[in-house]
Amino acid sequence: MCRIYTVQLFVAMVVLLRPSVVNSFQPLFVSDGNSTTHRHITQTAILRKTAEVCRDIAASEGREFSLTIDDTLSVSQVQMACSSDNSSSILSTVNFHTSIATMFFSNAIVDVVYALSEEHHFDDETFKGGRDVITTGVSAVKASVKDENYIAGRWTLGQVCHTLQDFYSHSNWVELGNNAPYNSLIKPDQTLTNLAGVDVQTCKNCTGDNCKNNILPDVLQQGLLTSGYFNIFSSEKPTGKCSHGGSFDKTSERDPVGGISKDKVGSSHGFLHKDAANVAVNATVELLEDIRIAVGDVPFLRLMGLSQSSVLCFVIDTTGSMSDDIAEAKRVSFGIIDSKRGTPQEPSAYILVPFNDPGVGPLTLTTNADIFKESINRLTASGGGDIPELCLSGLQLALTAAPSSSEIFVFTDAPAKDAHLKSTVTALIESSKSEVTFMLTDVLSSHRRRRSSQGVITRALGQSDAQLYRDLAQASGGQSIEVTKADLSMATSVIEDSLASAVVTIFQAVVNPGRNNNFTFTVDDLTQNLTAYVTGDSSLSFKLTSSTGVSQASNETSGPLASITTAGNLRRLRIRTDNETGIWQFSVTSDSPYSVKITGQSSVDFIYNIVEEHGGAHGDFSLKESRPLSGGNATLMVTMTGSNTVTVTDVSLLDDSGPTQVNGSIQACYNFKLCN
Incomplete structure (x- = not known):
């Protein structure tokens, strides 16, 4: 197994490759820098609704809540505002980041697992089927929360959000002049009205690449709801029906040619992409509110992963x-x-x-x-x-x-x-x-x-x-x-x-067979309460040296740098840094196997996921469930937490069974402002 260890404190990497053609809101990343992704829509909605719940809780408890709630919120802002006692401890946003990542990764996986399912994307005018996917999923989320199975709840919720969001980019809801969500999609007891019948023609040919007016005037005037047909194998579709559009959609090559997709700025109806994305955000907020009402405020915040x-x-x-x-x-x-x-x-x-x-x-x-x-x-x-x-x-x-x-x-x-x-x-x-x-x-x-x-x-x-x-x-x-x-x-x-709170691993090494070693680790001004753990037999000895050259040996139980306690094979050092930032050294002398682990408290950390690129109609990146193949390339998506100024400068993967070290390359992700 390969694990990530920080060679320098808080160093990680983001490696992302070229984009692919996609026929839904792009799941995770975009290449044009202007389009909005499922990831951004989902995270924006989660942060807004979480902040609203925290605001309401604060009001009920008579506390102030000063955060302005809009679509520009960051994870750390919401975490800080929702913390009723953030002055007493270092704030960590790792759990919140991880929970949100679970939801947008499960959102993205819909384009892999259900790539050709019209119900999961509201293609082919499959409105009832798409609504069933949403309402069945929402019921499962509520049941998971009731059972305190928040992991399953987040995974299901992300998938439900994908289908809900696709309605606004795949249907003509926005073209009909609607700027509010279609709330019947999350209410199984409400009737879906004004659906274009199977024999109703809905589109005409686009004029070259210009599809701005390809929806028939009668459809717009009557407020009929339709969505584009999509098929990567066949051009067959009902007479006169709109297509989704795009190079993978064979139906868009048959009259009426073109499409009505608003998946990104460059789509057939890309001129309405931002409008569709904005309504999709509000619809996701509405869905989250429905879950919040059903489960209660505290369980809802647990579902969102709002915990330090x-x-x-x-x-x-x-x-x-x-x-x-x-x-x-x-x-x-x-x-x-x-x-x-x-x-x-x-x-x-x-x-x-x-x-x-x-x-x-x-x-x-x-x-x-x-x-x-x-x-x-x-x-x-x-x-x-x-x-x-x-x-x-x-x-x-x-x-x-x-x-x-x-x-x-x-x-x-x-x-x-x-x-x-x-x-x-x-x-x-x-x-x-x-x-x-x-x-x-x-x-x-x-x-x-x-x-x-x-x-x-x-x-x-x-x-x-x-x-x-x-x-x-x-x-x-x-x-x-x-x-x-x-x-x-x-x-x-x-x-x-x-x-x-906010415990991070600064350095870790396992040495087997044993040998003498000089390890270095970095202490910065964001790090507090360092603790070192050394395991090994009784013959092991070590020396800790600060960035200013002060040293303490293992036989000094209370010295200038640390207090040392021993229990069995464990030596525990409570390190006193005294603002001595810089490079520290830990020297070990032992012929037997041993391990060294150094932790501290800091608001800054990172989370990582192994992702893989996939092509086709819904191409992008998705979460890789299995380990990377030996000898091949691996792509990691890394999110820095707790700081807007810390940047990734270096990355290495260390083999836990030996000294092998693999250095990675770093590439900025597309639409980078959405990747933090």
Whole structure:
């Protein structure tokens, strides 16, 4: 697996290639710099409606809300305005950005999965079918929110928005003089009126490339609703009907030739493109309001992903020897819940997956802290006589339920009985971009075996067993923390660290086999509260050197640069930067494998997605679900968060299994102002 690590703080890349011909609003990017995309329409509507909901909540609570709500809002502006206590913590917009990205990527995928479906694009005068797609999808979104399955809700909502938005670029709604949404499209109980009958002719030939007046006057005068016919294989269409238009549309070559598409400025009716896009924004806002009324303000904001906080996700072995570990998981989770309840740092959701053998689950996924408390409080340690447990099955269940970029903590002291799931779990880690940290208790050294007084080997993790967990932690960017049960409470500080607001990874490296190394990382004036984590055996030593040359060795538990605590194989450094920005150095001396991870708090971060170009009638880019092919090119779309001034200057991909480094090229995306 390849993961992105920042060689320099907050460095990422945007690589986008040439555009393709498209017959809907362009999904993600445009080449002419003037047309509006599905991405822009969707994001604009989400920001407007989210801001409106936050304004109404503020009014009900007697708080001021000073943000001007219009079509120029940014993610950070809305996040800041919606934060009732933004002065007490560093503001992160990553969750909000990620949720919006999920919705516009699912919007874009409609042009791939449903490229030839007239219902999904309101082609061929298929108005009832298109309305059914919308209303069925909206019902599914509302049901997902009720079940607190916000991931599924966002994915469905993005697809619904695509179909709704296409109505305004594919039909003659705008040509009929309408500048407000057709609200019957989101109301299944209302009748669709004034539809042009199947025998009603609607268009005449365009004059050369000029299609401005190709809709018949009688259609306009009677207010009849029509849409263009579209087919990439055949020119057949009913007599006298309008076509969509464009080089991929064979029907546009048959009388009446031309089309009425408003997908972009260069389309047949491109002179109305901006009007269609504006109405599409307002229609999307109207649809979001319908969902908001049905589910309530707070669930709606959760659907939009408006949260600064992380998900608290535990996967816990519940077999007989895990009593101490379960008690510690209860202690740390209850402490987090009680200390953060009602604050911006309160976890946005709680996930719990118990496992042993043969049982896995049940899964608890909730936004209610008390329900999570009850679930974890019911856990008891029992069974597990044959030692190996279904750890990877439990982790797999958590990965499928957790939002993208979650941090998942696994507690176990047993080998995995289901090690065959390693590839499956790794693929889920890659697709979800989640970090997995293992809390492993009582790992045996390779040269000793623990026996009971009767001489029977007791339950304990051997080195080869623990390596499976180390590999998965490494693949995810997480850690494998190995402690005694007595020291577990010292190691769980990592969990509390991860739930602080706006935590970013500044540097990470895994070295196996061990060797001496000098690592460098950059500290800038936006970074606060740096913490370093070093895992390795007891022979490992290190030295931290600041940008001004001040140093501290690993045997100094309290020195000029950091306070150091040790628990098992983990050394945790709370670094004091004292405004020493610039290049810092971390030198490690070890012949055994080790890892180094440095985090901090900052409003600036980035999110990335692997995308792929596709051609045809709906060509553009779409989200790539699988990993890139080895030896081929990969295209990443990267969004910077928390700053309008930070720019991408450099990018590298590092192979997590070795020293291989691949440097990428950076190209600005089309219509760049919409890509931030």
